[in-house]
Amino acid sequence: MFGEKHSLIRFRIIFFYVTVITVFLVLFLRYWYLQTVKGDYYYKASKENTLRVISLVAKRGDIFSLDGEKVASYKPALNIMLDRNRFSKKRLKEIALFLKITPSELKKRIKKYRKIPRYVPVPIKENISYDFLSYFEARKADYPELFVDIEPLRYYPYGKLLAHVLGYIGEPSVKELKKIGEYTFIGKSGIEKEYDDILRGKNGIKRLIVDSGNRLKEEKVIKQPVDGANLTLSIILPLQKLIKEKLGDYKGCVIVNNVNTGEIYALYSNPSFDPNVFTSRFERKKLKELKKAKGNPLLNRAIRGRYSPGSIFKVAVSFASLEKGISPSTSFYCPGYFEYGNLEFKCWFKPGHGRLNMYGGIAHSCNVYFYNLGLKVGIKGIDSFCKKIKLCEKTGIDIPGEKKGLLPTPEWKRMKTGKPWYPGDTINLSIGQGYLLVTPIEVARFVSFIANGGKLVTPHFLKNPKRNFSIREIDVNPAHIKVVQKAMRMVVTGGTAVKLSFLKVKVAGKTGTAQTISGGKGKENNSWFSGFAPYENPQICVTVIAERGGHSTDKAVPIAGEIFKFFDQNRELFQ
Amino acid sequence: MKRQVDWFLIIEVIALSVLGYITLKSAVITVQNGDVIVKKQMFFLLLGTIGALFFYFYDYRKLLNFVPVLYALTLLVLLTTLVLGKVIHGSKSWINLGVFMLQPSEPAKLIAILTIGYIAKNTRSNYLTFKTMLKLGFAVGVLLVLILIQPDFGTASVYIVMLVVVLFVLGLDRKVIIILIVFSILGGIFAWNYVFKPYQKNRILTVINPERDPLGSGYQVIQSKIAVGSGRIFGKGFGKGTQSKLKYLPEPHTDFIFAVFSEEFGFMGVAVVLALYMLIILRILNIARVALDKEGMIMAVAVAAVFFYQSVVSIGMVVGLIPTTGIPLPFFSYGGSGTITYLSMIGLVLNIYRKRFSII
Structure with a gap:
């Protein structure tokens, strides 16, 4: 009898006794209150199952172009919602019939939401017409598990025109759902994804009380939704339209950007797609079709397309040679071909360019000149310069999914093929052929770097809200930049892009006709141009690639010409 | 001869x-694999009875000699859980034994109780000394920390209450009691500001005002209150609770x-069960x-403390008196580890009762 013998312990056990009795008395009273005093009230509540909690969808922020047009907005859509707490599988057929969809489709749609808590009502038929609405309203009393809700549906008035810039929105994956903590559409690509946090906002909560006939008796907003903020992009809509029109059926892309800030005035990748397709939850078929479609319309060629730069790369080789101390007056003779050992490399101009210095070499894009120069600089010199200016590295553009090009090095080749680096590889590389791959946005940044006097900008679309995009000064000799600029000007005044010399604004640039993997001649080549204007005080950089556009002067140069003309005539837009 | x-x-x-x-049978009607759950629970009740018989017949004073081994084994199992455990509802509290998912923090309650007995046995002083206090605090504290890491705050709180x-x-x-109250x-306040995750704060705030968060934990409390209240005095009858059946x-x-029970058996049933729990604890x-x-x-x-705390929290939570915590209701909630542990505890106290006169 230990407990009995020690008074303190005995006292404390008795204290525990009393506590237990008191606490149980509280529980007893609480249950008594709920079950007898309030019993009828709760009984009625359970009978009617009147409580329904729905989320008030926050409006996603609008997106504006630089010239003030709404390029992404919303329009109200009526959805039929299902309250799964009141739904029984027995009624599946009946409901499907009522909603005019097949039972198996309805089943599939409900199954889609199995990861979302049951008490959250979910849309099972979206964007219904007003005719359907009146049909529904007249019969809704027989379907207490259904009701209509308005949802702001994302809408892109310009469809294909800006698809690769804006991207699209879609339903969150399970992982994304956990991150954002509520069920709402989120950005899946492009600007919509990159700035999703700004655009999305936060949903609110509304509590509805309905009677057993599904008629609304009371509603109360528990939490107000917070709408997303608007964005302004640096996109100039008329310019974008012009590009789409000029590119026509050609696959490829065009980038127009500010050389000093990196702001992108236009970016269009062809073929494109209609992002409005993605706002539907159920029409996955169209999405699948898009994924398989010919020409790969979902591919943003500007940031994910990897191309041989062709002759555009000659600018980089010249720059590398200057940095290595080779004088621009260094000259080589072009007989139309180049022999190395027992290999022969051709110049694109069969009769030969004769004796040329560096300016002439760039202006006429002479292959033989660059075979010689490339060998003189050496693979190490070319590689180290490209690394310095980050040519084949991601630019950090503010839309997700960017790929980087490929800068071949002897180490890379040995790893990849097990073979050593041959001088022939250097010769090929010198004219931008061979293993080398770049993305158009990398080229745009590289040409902007020359235009702005040696700064690596971060290409971006966001104008407002303000955000800092890095501009990195690269340590190169300013005199060398002047040399390259002058050579690029000569391309226009008396070289391969002489078509542009008739423009009022002074343009400088470089053409490129890159062989595609399939080889071939004429139309099989990718047509490149990248240049800047005005020459004295560079402001914009235009980069064009037309796949299978033939010789650079056939397709890329005329398109660039139209853009420069537009720039000259509408300078007030480029602010 | 005494009883x-x-x-x-x-x-x-x-x-x-x-x-x-009986309540479980009704509760699982709409739960996936409900009939399997009921069969398993029957098996667990049988195992629990065997556990109870063991702890009843094996003299508890001899049993205490094995405490160091048992305690070390428990630590090992809890550590294993942290490494190999299976994550359910965000906590690593379970070990998959193939046929059976073991939640080691449940049997560890019994080990903690035995450890407390062991420490009490090996201190000569009749009253609490500072040294004993440290020993007890350390022995239970280590288990507590291992469970907090999982993290399973509900189960961990049982250990805290037991120790206190x-x-x-x-x-x-x-004086120490007063200091402890001030410190807690x-x-x-500190935990509120720096330790609790938003969802935990939410649950606590929901007790004060369930309307706060009708989509999350508040929704559960509102619905379970409707379930309890709608049972009225005589209940809706076995298997006829609409709240639980409509999910x-x-x-x-x-x-x-317990919400299921309250809905189907009404206040009459609740009064009986509340009385039974109270009587068990008082016994x-x-x-x-x-x-x-x-x-x-x-x-x-210690056994009384565990039953008291778990039953009050689980029964109080259902009617929104206490924040939503994942604490099972002894003898009601489904779960093998728990059922076996609670029945074994009953065996242990019956053993203590049986040996109350034997000097040897």
């Missing part, structure tokens, strides 16, 4: 287990099982009072 067996306690426990089993009650009954100084208030109630077979406290030695006394107190 050897506390038949009252045994009848009360059997009555509760039967009611719990044990220290209190052993004669914790009044300060600690609570308004989350976890109807574990955490919210165990009575055993503590008449126990032969300090270790017997304190182990019975």
Whole structure:
């Protein structure tokens, strides 16, 4: 009898006794209150199952172009919602019939939401017409598990025109759902994804009380939704339209950007797609079709397309040679071909360019000149310069999914093929052929770097809200930049892009006709141009690639010409 | 010859287990693989009975000799859980034994109780000394920390309550009690600001105002209150609860099982069950009072503390008196580890009662 013998312990056990009795008395009273005093009230509540909690969808922020047009907005859509707490599988057929969809489709749609808590009502038929609405309203009393809700549906008035810039929105994956903590559409690509946090906002909560006939008796907003903020992009809509029109059926892309800030005035990748397709939850078929479609319309060629730069790369080789101390007056003779050992490399101009210095070499894009120069600089010199200016590295553009090009090095080749680096590889590389791959946005940044006097900008679309995009000064000799600029000007005044010399604004640039993997001649080549204007005080950089556009002067140069003309005539837009 | 067996306690426990089993049968009607759950629970009740018989017949004073081994083994299992455990509802609290998912933090409650008895046995002083206090705090604290890491705050809180009650009954100084209360208030404020995750804060705030978060934890409380209230005096009848059947109630077979019971059996049923729980706890406290030695006394107190805390929290949560926590209701909630542990605890206190006169 230990407990009995020690008074303190005995006292404390008795204290525990009393506590237990008191606490149980509280529980007893609480249950008594709920079950007898309030019993009828709760009984009625359970009978009617009147409580329904729905989320008030926050409006996603609008997106504006630089010239003030709404390029992404919303329009109200009526959805039929299902309250799964009141739904029984027995009624599946009946409901499907009522909603005019097949039972198996309805089943599939409900199954889609199995990861979302049951008490959250979910849309099972979206964007219904007003005719359907009146049909529904007249019969809704027989379907207490259904009701209509308005949802702001994302809408892109310009469809294909800006698809690769804006991207699209879609339903969150399970992982994304956990991150954002509520069920709402989120950005899946492009600007919509990159700035999703700004655009999305936060949903609110509304509590509805309905009677057993599904008629609304009371509603109360528990939490107000917070709408997303608007964005302004640096996109100039008329310019974008012009590009789409000029590119026509050609696959490829065009980038127009500010050389000093990196702001992108236009970016269009062809073929494109209609992002409005993605706002539907159920029409996955169209999405699948898009994924398989010919020409790969979902591919943003500007940031994910990897191309041989062709002759555009000659600018980089010249720059590398200057940095290595080779004088621009260094000259080589072009007989139309180049022999190395027992290999022969051709110049694109069969009769030969004769004796040329560096300016002439760039202006006429002479292959033989660059075979010689490339060998003189050496693979190490070319590689180290490209690394310095980050040519084949991601630019950090503010839309997700960017790929980087490929800068071949002897180490890379040995790893990849097990073979050593041959001088022939250097010769090929010198004219931008061979293993080398770049993305158009990398080229745009590289040409902007020359235009702005040696700064690596971060290409971006966001104008407002303000955000800092890095501009990195690269340590190169300013005199060398002047040399390259002058050579690029000569391309226009008396070289391969002489078509542009008739423009009022002074343009400088470089053409490129890159062989595609399939080889071939004429139309099989990718047509490149990248240049800047005005020459004295560079402001914009235009980069064009037309796949299978033939010789650079056939397709890329005329398109660039139209853009420069537009720039000259509408300078007030480029602010 | 005095009575050897506390038949009252045994009848009360059997009555509760039967009611719990019936409620479970109804609760799982809409749960996936419900019939498997019911069959498993029957098996667990059988295993629990075997556990109870073992702890009843094996003299608890001899049993205490094995405590160091048992304690080390428990630590090992808890550590293994942290490494190999399976994550369910965000906590690594389970080990998959193939046929059976073991939640080691449940049997560890019994080990903690035995450890408390062991420490009490090996201290000569009749009252709590500072050294004993440290020993008890350390022994339970290590288990507590391992469970907090999982993290399973609900189960961990059981250990805290057990320790506090044990220290209190052993004669914790009044001044220390006051200091502890002050500290726990300060600690609570600190935890509120720096430790609790938003969802935990939400649950606590929901007790004060369930309307706060009608989509999340508040929704559960509103719905479970409707379930309880709608049972009225006589209940809707076995298997006829609409709230639980229409899936308004989350976890109807574990955490919210008492809402199911209340809806179907009404206030009459609730009154009986509340009385049974109270009587069980009072019976165990009575055993503590008449126990032969300090270790017997304190182990019975610890068992009473566990049953008291778990039943009050689980029953109070359902009607929104206490924040939503994942604490099972002994003899009601589905779960093998728990069921076996609770029945074994009953065996242990009956053992203490049986040996209350034997000097050897």
